[in-house]
Amino acid sequence: MDQNWEPKIKFWMKEHQIEMIDLNLIKDALTHSSYKGMGYDVEDNERLEFLGDSVLDLLIAHHLFLNSQLSEGEMTEKRKSFVSNEKLALIFDGLNLERLVRTANDFNLSQKNKADFIEALVGAVFLSKDYKICCEFWEIISERAHNSKNIASEDFFDKKDDLQHEDIFDKSIEEWKFSDQDYQDALKESAKLNKNAKNVLQEYCQKNFLPIPEYDLISREGPDHKPIFTVEASARVIINGKIEIKTANGMGSTKKAAEIKAAEKIYDILKLNYSTQ
Numbered sequence: 001m002d003q004n005w006e007p008k009i010k011f012w013m014k015e016h017q018i019e020m021i022d023l024n025l026i027k028d029a030l031t032h033s034s035y036k037g038m039g040y041d042v043e044d045n046e047r048l049e050f051l052g053d054s055v056l057d058l059l060i061a062h063h064l065f066l067n068s069q070l071s072e073g074e075m076t077e078k079r080k081s082f083v084s085n086e087k088l089a090l091i092f093d094g095l096n097l098e099r100l101v102r103t104a105n106d107f108n109l110s111q112k113n114k115a116d117f118i119e120a121l122v123g124a125v126f127l128s129k130d131y132k133i134c135c136e137f138w139e140i141i142s143e144r145a146h147n148s149k150n151i152a153s154e155d156f157f158d159k160k161d162d163l164q165h166e167d168i169f170d171k172s173i174e175e176w177k178f179s180d181q182d183y184q185d186a187l188k189e190s191a192k193l194n195k196n197a198k199n200v201l202q203e204y205c206q207k208n209f210l211p212i213p214e215y216d217l218i219s220r221e222g223p224d225h226k227p228i229f230t231v232e233a234s235a236r237v238i239i240n241g242k243i244e245i246k247t248a249n250g251m252g253s254t255k256k257a258a259e260i261k262a263a264e265k266i267y268d269i270l271k272l273n274y275s276t277q
């Protein structure tokens with residue numbers, strides 16, 4: 001294993017806002033039993049995968065119960081589709097996790113193996129922190145995997161049409177063939193504008209070799225069934241050729257919504273576009 005494996009994991013954890021999670025648990029979650037079978041004195045991810053599988057079932061069931069009027073049978077089928085090996089493997093690929101997992105030499109990851117790693121990560125987050133942090137982590141990795149891969153995937157946390165991303169995003173724009181170059185360029189610009197301000201702000205920072213934006217929860221008020229979150233966003237941006245630190249607060253009914261609102265305020269300073277959908 002690469003001697004820089006641990007720093008890479010720490011960077012990945014910070015990027016996905018779980019730097020507070022026990023590093024040893026994350027290491028275990030990313031270790032396949034085949035690696036342990038090579039004689040290394042390490043823990044593998046099988047027990048964490050067992051726990052994460054149950055946590056994911058609860059998480060999705062909870063969301064469906066609160067945000068839909070589906071029957072028991074309908075919720076069961078919807079939950080199965082959300083946590084299927086296929087869906088979890090897409091998230092694994094979207095997060096580019098293959099470079100971080102430990103397996104035996106020349107081990108070929110199956111769709112099930114990839115899904116197990118995602119479940120083990122969820123189990124590690126739950127064991128290290130709590131259910132609420134697990135929900136936030138699942139929201140983050142689902143969103144980022146979707147945005148990085150343009151996969152046809154339901155939004156697990158927002159009340160949106162399940163078919164919203166299908167057909168249009170079955171393939172990346174680069175794979176589409178057009179005879180009209182202007183039309184192709186227009187589609188690329190359209191796809192860019194379909195990203196919310198939080199996504200676009202992060203891409204702006206990465207493109208300009210700046211640290212990724214940070215989001216701090218300032219407060220959570222209101223009753224459990226109707227909370228109001230306030231989040232402070234902080235980002236380094238380039239204004240008139242100079243790097244400046246800009247901060248802004250945003251409010252929303254979820255932590256994600258508050259982060260997006262805060263990012264919008266920072267991004268407005270740059271007078272660049274994002275989607276408010």
